[in-house]
Amino acid sequence: MHIxxxxxxxxxxxxxxxxxxxxxxxxxxARDGLEGLGKAMEEQPDLVIxxxxxxxxxxxxxxxxxRDFSSVPILMLTAKDEVRDRVKGLxxxxxxxxxxxxxxxxxxxxxxxxxxxxxxxxxxxxxxADLTLDTETREVWRGGREIQLTSKEFxxxxxxxxxxxxxxxxxxxxxxxxxxDYSGESNVLEVYIGYLRQKLEAAxxxxxxxxxxxxxxxxxx
Numbered sequence: 001m002h003i004x005x006x007x008x009x010x011x012x013x014x015x016x017x018x019x020x021x022x023x024x025x026x027x028x029x030a031r032d033g034l035e036g037l038g039k040a041m042e043e044q045p046d047l048v049i050x051x052x053x054x055x056x057x058x059x060x061x062x063x064x065x066x067r068d069f070s071s072v073p074i075l076m077l078t079a080k081d082e083v084r085d086r087v088k089g090l091x092x093x094x095x096x097x098x099x100x101x102x103x104x105x106x107x108x109x110x111x112x113x114x115x116x117x118x119x120x121x122x123x124x125x126x127x128x129a130d131l132t133l134d135t136e137t138r139e140v141w142r143g144g145r146e147i148q149l150t151s152k153e154f155x156x157x158x159x160x161x162x163x164x165x166x167x168x169x170x171x172x173x174x175x176x177x178x179x180x181d182y183s184g185e186s187n188v189l190e191v192y193i194g195y196l197r198q199k200l201e202a203a204x205x206x207x208x209x210x211x212x213x214x215x216x217x218x219x220x221x
Contacts, residue, residue: 001115002026004043006036006062007051007077012100016049019104019176020111023162033057040066047114049107050094052078052085060092067093073114077102103179105155109135126161129208129221131200133161147199152177156192160209160219169216193217 003025005016013029020027028043030036032055040048040062048066052059063074076094078085086097095117096110112135126133130143138154140147149157156177160168173189197209210218 001046002028002043003047003049003111004028004030004036004039004045005049006030006033006039006054006059007049008032008054009051012051012077015104015175016107019108022172023108031055033059033062037062037065040072041069044070045072047073047075047111049075049077049111052076052089060088063089063094064092073117075107075110075114077107101179103155104176105159108176109155126158128161128164128219130205131161131208133158142200142203142205145203147202149196149199152192153196153199157196160217163219165218165220167212167215167218173216 003020005013005020005027007013007016007029008031010031013031017027017029028039028045030039034056036048036050036054037057039045050059050062054062057065059076059078063076066072066074073096074094075096075098076089077098077100078089079100081099089097095114098107098110126135132141133154134140135158140149140154140157156173159173159176170189178188193209193211197207200208206221208219208221210220212218
């Protein structure tokens, strides 16, 4: 599926392009409102990620004009966190709203939710070996045993389940789950990998989350 990113921040645009392509989406980008509006008309994407503060036409104007010819899902992305701005964006036709800075995993979850809402993404369960995760109900099972996870543990496991047997680098995981501007504890990933292993192996099951020394982690039997 095709996602159009309209944002004039090169760092954000590069991050979204890389992450969305990593998730299997086709991605095109635009750096101002007029270019974005033109690409929305020409390319007919399946979803638009739209920044509010744009040159030439702001996000409100672009959203309103897109709604004149398309019902494509629009995720508005902005540094503004005022209620009136969120309300205005939604009233003009945006389907969802995410404030910068954001965690990539949350953005990806919102993208998947919007695509499900429009009937463009099928299935909510991710499965590998005897591990099953439901992205809709946020339930996890290993065999017949239900596992209780915190929000971050769930997002981290979902990332691995979307890329089974792939080696995910530490930087990739940190960007996807904790966001591009995370400045907290440096060992937070190692701590959460430890939490997940304890819960996934609590009944003596074999290890699924493996360390690839010097690179990152992988989900494999």
